[in-house]
Amino acid sequence: MKLSRYDYIIVGSGAGGGVLAFHLARAGKRVLMLEAGQRWQPRDYPDNELDASARLMWSGGVEPSQDASLMLMRGRTLGGGTVINQCLLDRFDDIALDDWAARSGLDSFSETAMGRHYDAVEADLSLQSIPESDWNGNARIYADGFDRLGYRRAPLRRGQSRCDVAGGNDCMRCLGGCPRASKQSTAATFLPRAEELGLEIITGCHIHGVVHGSAGVTVYGQVGREQVQFFAARCVLAAGTLGSSRILMNSGLGDALPALGKGFFCHPQFVTFARYAEPVDAHRGSFQALKSDDPRFRAAGFKLENVFMGPVAAAYLLPGGARAHQRLMRDYRHLACIEVAVRDVTPGRLSLSRGGQLRIHKSLGAPERKRAREGLKIIRDIYRVTGATEVAQAPTGIGLHLMGGCAQGLHRDSSVVNPEFAVHGMPRLHVVDGSLFPSAPGINPSLTIMALAHRAAEALLGGAQAPAGISRSVPADAAEVSA
Ligand SMILES: Cc1cc2nc3c(=O)[nH]c(=O)nc-3n(C[C@H](O)[C@H](O)[C@H](O)COP(=O)(O)OP(=O)(O)OC[C@H]3O[C@@H](n4cnc5c(N)ncnc54)[C@H](O)[C@@H]3O)c2cc1C
Numbered sequence: 001m002k003l004s005r006y007d008y009i010i011v012g013s014g015a016g017g018g019v020l021a022f023h024l025a026r027a028g029k030r031v032l033m034l035e036a037g038q039r040w041q042p043r044d045y046p047d048n049e050l051d052a053s054a055r056l057m058w059s060g061g062v063e064p065s066q067d068a069s070l071m072l073m074r075g076r077t078l079g080g081g082t083v084i085n086q087c088l089l090d091r092f093d094d095i096a097l098d099d100w101a102a103r104s105g106l107d108s109f110s111e112t113a114m115g116r117h118y119d120a121v122e123a124d125l126s127l128q129s130i131p132e133s134d135w136n137g138n139a140r141i142y143a144d145g146f147d148r149l150g151y152r153r154a155p156l157r158r159g160q161s162r163c164d165v166a167g168g169n170d171c172m173r174c175l176g177g178c179p180r181a182s183k184q185s186t187a188a189t190f191l192p193r194a195e196e197l198g199l200e201i202i203t204g205c206h207i208h209g210v211v212h213g214s215a216g217v218t219v220y221g222q223v224g225r226e227q228v229q230f231f232a233a234r235c236v237l238a239a240g241t242l243g244s245s246r247i248l249m250n251s252g253l254g255d256a257l258p259a260l261g262k263g264f265f266c267h268p269q270f271v272t273f274a275r276y277a278e279p280v281d282a283h284r285g286s287f288q289a290l291k292s293d294d295p296r297f298r299a300a301g302f303k304l305e306n307v308f309m310g311p312v313a314a315a316y317l318l319p320g321g322a323r324a325h326q327r328l329m330r331d332y333r334h335l336a337c338i339e340v341a342v343r344d345v346t347p348g349r350l351s352l353s354r355g356g357q358l359r360i361h362k363s364l365g366a367p368e369r370k371r372a373r374e375g376l377k378i379i380r381d382i383y384r385v386t387g388a389t390e391v392a393q394a395p396t397g398i399g400l401h402l403m404g405g406c407a408q409g410l411h412r413d414s415s416v417v418n419p420e421f422a423v424h425g426m427p428r429l430h431v432v433d434g435s436l437f438p439s440a441p442g443i444n445p446s447l448t449i450m451a452l453a454h455r456a457a458e459a460l461l462g463g464a465q466a467p468a469g470i471s472r473s474v475p476a477d478a479a480e481v482s483a
Contacts, residue, residue, distance in 0.1 A: 010238050011219065013035040013080055015433070016433035019190050020236060031194070031199050032230060036207070037075070045083075049310045056084050066360060066362070070398065072398070079191065087185070089157055089446065092443050096442060100437070127159055141336045163180065204224065206222055212423075217234060234460070238433045241433065245264075259414055260416050261405050262347065264402075266348070266362060267342060271339040272392070274392070275392070277387075302372070305338065307337055309337065318394070336388070343371065345365070401434075406423075407438045434446075
């Protein structure tokens with residue numbers, strides 16, 4: 001058993017934990033980060049989808065909702081979800097933030113109040129969009145369909161610094177960890193710099209629970225088979241929606257926190273493939289280049305994503321029995337893909353089984369089904385006007401944006417975390433990750449999680465040592481930098 005004392009312990013190293021760790025370390029605090037996943041050097045990330053799922057994600061890749069209608073994914077590696085995500089970084093609009101303000105009672109949820117936190121995080125990241133010259137066949141079909149049908153589209157904004165190193169955004173390995181250290185995961189940006197400033201990191205450390213005391217917080221878990229225990233003046237849970245909710249529930253805090261585990265959202269996504277007579281080669285070049293930017297879609301509660309996937313994910317999501325499925329897989333080069341992502345309004349719930357297993361209660365309500373249907377109809381229209389010969393819809397929904405469970409707000413009956421990012425009634429225990437979200441924004445969440453972490457750093461440091469930016473430049477050979 002280990003017992004050490006720190007100013008801060010941060011559990012989890014993803015979008016929230018990574019940004020917060022940097023700012024606390026920069027303010028001279030003694031910070032320990034505990035992460036269940038492993039540390040990888042960029043060049044060592046798995047080079048195939050199956051290994052990447054098994055080694056970089058929880059539960060080997062997917063975690064089903066209780067009714068198995070949705071397959072959820074989350075990262076388990078140093079850098080968390082930022083290592084396995086697409087790194088599309090969008091600010092929230094007032095449609096999302098006004099809803100948060102109304103639910104939480106916090107006027108800090110507005111475009112104006114969030115602005116300087118977005119500014120600060122963006123200044124520390126390299127942001128690029130994919131030039132039209134680098135679009136692949138899938139992006140061209142998406143753009144052509146939007147233009148013919150009169151819908152508005154826009155370029156995506158990605159956190160990346162040198163995806164075009166060999167000419168033309170030619171790499172599709174983003175979801176399995178970026179071998180070029182180009183994608184702006186916290187493992188490639190905030191964490192190495194925080195370590196230079198003294199951040200200590202223990203990977204392979206699974207935290208089970210916390211005990212809040214009058215002098216600080218005790219954190220307990222295990223590294224391999226060894227039980228470990230740490231002590232800090234303050235503890236910040238940044239273990240993501242499922243992780244932080246589970247740690248609080250497992251710590252026996254469910255009765256004290258009636259809103260714990262409630263208000264779980266995930267932007268359910270439904271993928272539709274289409275077959276074309278000519279090769280599309282959607283697997284070549286930039287994985288994603290465009291997004292829907294049509295106010296009618298936003299008002300209707302969905303967006304259309306220009307996505308594709310590797311052969312394993314495609315095999316998982318393509319419909320049909322043996323022969324039909326095999327035929328589609330054989331035509332892999334001829335497949336295009338678009339998905340509808342729904343802004344969900346029917347809250348799910350997280351709970352623990354008697355044996356301590358996480359249960360994810362999340363079903364599609366009537367509003368989500370309607371939004372999905374509307375989006376899927378437009379996707380079919382896009383395929384029709386662009387000459388697809390066959391359309392194939394995935395049989396299951398997926399959830400990549402896991403949000404809520406420890407909502408931030410004024411009142412204990414409807415929220416878990418107060419405006420200072422402390423758990424209600426526990427001034428030394430904090431939460432800083434996507435679990436804070438009071439509802440689903442309908443927009444990519446990670447930039448806002450980072451912006452909230454920047455705001456949390458200010459709250460924790462009492463404003464006196466307000467966080468400043470890190471250097472914008474990426475190391476000459478980031479692959480050699482200890483991440
Ligand atoms: C395939 C995919 C694509 C995505 N694409 C995008 C995108 O393009 N844009 C976007 O904005 N978002 C995207 N997302 C979502 C985004 O990555 C997440 O919303 C974001 O990373 C969540 O940040 P977080 O800080 O809440 O948690 P995470 O980033 O998930 O970090 C939590 C960390 O805590 C660790 N942890 C959990 N439990 C414990 C425990 N008990 N003990 C120790 N450590 C623990 C985890 O291993 C993890 O490293 C995508 C997600 C996926 C899966």
